[in-house]
Amino acid sequence: MNILAIQLTEKEKVQLYAKVNPLKKQIEVVKSLKNPKVIVSIPVKESTFRIFNFDFDDERKIKKAVETALKVEFPNYNEIEWAAYYKENLQIFCVITKKELIYSLKEEHNNIYSIDSDVFSLIRLLLYNGEENAKLVHFYESYAVYLEVKQNFPQKVQSISLEDAEDILKKDNNILVSGFIPENIENPVLNNPSKDPKLNIAFGNALKPIYRIGVDFLHKETFLNLKNIVSISILILTFFIFINIGLFVKAYTLKQEIKKVKNKEKIVYMKYFGGTAVDPVAQAKGKVATLKESFTKKEDAAYILNFIGKQKLKVPKIEIIYINISSESVVIRGFADSIQTIDRFRRALNTKFSNVKIEESVKDANGKIRFRINIKL
Numbered sequence: 001m002n003i004l005a006i007q008l009t010e011k012e013k014v015q016l017y018a019k020v021n022p023l024k025k026q027i028e029v030v031k032s033l034k035n036p037k038v039i040v041s042i043p044v045k046e047s048t049f050r051i052f053n054f055d056f057d058d059e060r061k062i063k064k065a066v067e068t069a070l071k072v073e074f075p076n077y078n079e080i081e082w083a084a085y086y087k088e089n090l091q092i093f094c095v096i097t098k099k100e101l102i103y104s105l106k107e108e109h110n111n112i113y114s115i116d117s118d119v120f121s122l123i124r125l126l127l128y129n130g131e132e133n134a135k136l137v138h139f140y141e142s143y144a145v146y147l148e149v150k151q152n153f154p155q156k157v158q159s160i161s162l163e164d165a166e167d168i169l170k171k172d173n174n175i176l177v178s179g180f181i182p183e184n185i186e187n188p189v190l191n192n193p194s195k196d197p198k199l200n201i202a203f204g205n206a207l208k209p210i211y212r213i214g215v216d217f218l219h220k221e222t223f224l225n226l227k228n229i230v231s232i233s234i235l236i237l238t239f240f241i242f243i244n245i246g247l248f249v250k251a252y253t254l255k256q257e258i259k260k261v262k263n264k265e266k267i268v269y270m271k272y273f274g275g276t277a278v279d280p281v282a283q284a285k286g287k288v289a290t291l292k293e294s295f296t297k298k299e300d301a302a303y304i305l306n307f308i309g310k311q312k313l314k315v316p317k318i319e320i321i322y323i324n325i326s327s328e329s330v331v332i333r334g335f336a337d338s339i340q341t342i343d344r345f346r347r348a349l350n351t352k353f354s355n356v357k358i359e360e361s362v363k364d365a366n367g368k369i370r371f372r373i374n375i376k377l
Helices: 059-073 099-108 118-128 162-171 197-206 226-248 251-273 280-295 301-314 339-350
Strands: 002-008 013-021 026-030 037-042 047-053 080-086 091-098 112-117 134-139 144-150 153-160 176-179 318-325 329-336 355-363 369-376
Touching: 002 197, 013 197, 026 197, 037 118, 037 197, 047 059, 047 153, 059 080, 059 091, 059 301, 059 318, 080 099, 091 099, 091 153, 099 112, 112 118, 118 134, 118 144, 118 153, 118 176, 118 197, 134 162, 144 162, 153 162, 176 197, 301 318, 301 329, 301 339, 318 339, 329 339, 339 355, 339 369
Parallel strands: 002 037, 037 112, 047 318, 134 176
Antiparallel strands: 002 013, 013 026, 047 091, 080 091, 134 144, 144 153, 318 329, 329 369, 355 369
8 A cells, every 4th residue: 555644744744655564564664656545644733632431332322422512612613623533442532623624635635545633643653663551742843742642542632832841751751752852852752764753743644554543534434454354354254164064064963953052042041030931032132122221321411411511601711621421420520710610610510410519629730720520410
């Protein structure tokens, strides 16, 4: 696969050509290529981020809940574009940028293949260097970004000044550095094969066909990786095994096996559900459906997000950075200018929920109050 990886800097566009073999996880940087597929990423300064946690895995419900939250938070929703990265434990990392930026990139590059985020370019480069968990400061030309990654998932992304970045690095010599690194920094460097950390994001973009980690503002899935091919191969192999069994095993043996399976089904059903098992599979499905219905929340998460967003608009000095909704509670984290503002927000939430508590309120170095609110459902 021929790739043109583009890194957007504040002064110019950095281009990197690479030949990528997703199956063998090999990459070779070259001087030029004919008709390459373009992969570009959005700089941190041109985007904002949100992390959501849900206790349901229905893709349509998740999309609806995220969309509802963003519509409430962003009055200019029609002018933004968002893309989400999903993790197995139902953590969702959402990247938000201006729609006009996406349009301009699509118009400029006819053969554009993916529009990602600088955050995931750096995460892919970390993974390439064997780092699944890391703290990183990436320097742009006029600002920096502080990134915390756990199991290849961005737990914290914070845009900071160059001065604040240097202060953070002085306190922790183990934090990795990347990008336009100042000369006085002595922390370990996250690098790429060119040994020029200024090209880290471009190289991280070129790695996308190998490591399927990231978002795509084109909203398409086109990369073929080894994991998918192995899964398909296993399915095909399993299919042929069953065909061979059907061709060579005698009908009598099959009947006996089916009888044993049905007996085991009855034993398992009576062990966990009790009673008499006539059609254990159908009966078990009915039981599970009943249990699911009994545990279903009385109110959709999207409506809860909608209410929280409306209350936030009434308290404009509140900044929400994290929302976690479960069947038992809602956890909200963010920043405010004062304790009074947080209490005002709590009272606003109290108009719908009876049990709302401020569990944490701590003043940070910038003078803002970091808070955590818990709502019992």
